Amino acid sequence: MSTGDWLCAYAITRNRPAGLDLGPAPRLIGYRDLGVVVADVAPARFDRIDTLDPVDSAIADLAREHDAVVRAVFRHEPVLPLRFGTVLDGEDAALRLLQAAYEQARTCLDEVAGHREWGVRVRHAEPAATSRPDTAGLSGTQYLVRRRERLKAIQRTREDVVQTAGRLDGALRQHAADTSGRPRPHGVLVNTAYLVETGREAAFHAEFERFAGELRDAGATAESTGPWPPYSFTDVELGAAVDG
Amino acid sequence: MADHTEAVEAVADLLDRVVHRGAVVHGDVIISLAGIDLVRLDLRLLLLGLEEAPV
Secondary structure (H helix, E strand, O other): OOOOOOEEEEEEEEHHHHHHHOOOOEEEEEEOOOOEEEEEEEHHHOHHHHHHOOOOOOHHHHHHHHHHHHHHHHHHOOEEEEEEOEOOOOHHHHHHHHHHHHHHHHHHHHHHOOOOEEEEEEEEEEOOHOOOOOOOOOHHHHHHHHHHHHHHHHHHHHHHHHHHHHHHHHHHHHEEEEEOOOOOOOOOEEEEEEEEHHHHHHHHHHHHHHHHHHHHHHEEEEEEEEEOHHHHOOOOOOOOOOOO | OOHHHHHHHHHHHHHHHHHHHHHHEEEEEOOOOOHHHHHHHHHHHHHHHHOOOOO
């Protein structure tokens, strides 16, 4: 077991400590032109993490803390976020990680440099409460006809929305360097992260707004979130060989 | 209700990115945290459950 010289690792970035404003705790450990942002962490911090109820805000608080450090780096430098819960066995381990992962991390940093992540979600709007047909005084046949017409109309609306959502995604991809699909539960048509060069963000958002209006009219909602550090575009495995 | 859903989604967006995305480090430099994989699994189920719950 470690004696407690644990370092919580948040992100890999350029080795330019002068430009970073990380706050009191986190620091940069550099190797050549790369650095890993770490903070001392008491092992007890994660002691009972598996007993935390996932609904408990403790996990959300830890995640926010992690996000805050990643964003502090991201404000000034390109960032390769490390997954939450990455704990290194001391400074030597941090250096060995940078040595072993140097080329890979550098390539990945170059890819995301100058870009930010934006999330877009499109879903069917709730059926309006007013859409219940007035059935008073209708015969059975009339009722069935009315009902079939109504279902057809709903079906048509859904098809319109699906088509518009597809066009939105296609248009946004034109302005994105990369895209990443995110979990898409029932009723959600698009849940995608786009990696957008900062110079193209205005065009990206103009396109989004144009389609958001169209989708609203067609009976759907479109939301965007961001800017995010490029969390969804750093899906790499950095290895530090066990046998050195 | 809409505010609550938005708040839940904001947390879900954050957790999915911070806990499930980002680069993974392997090897002897890493301290394996007991239970962290369980946390990830729990969260995954929770996030899907939350998002699928009727509003």
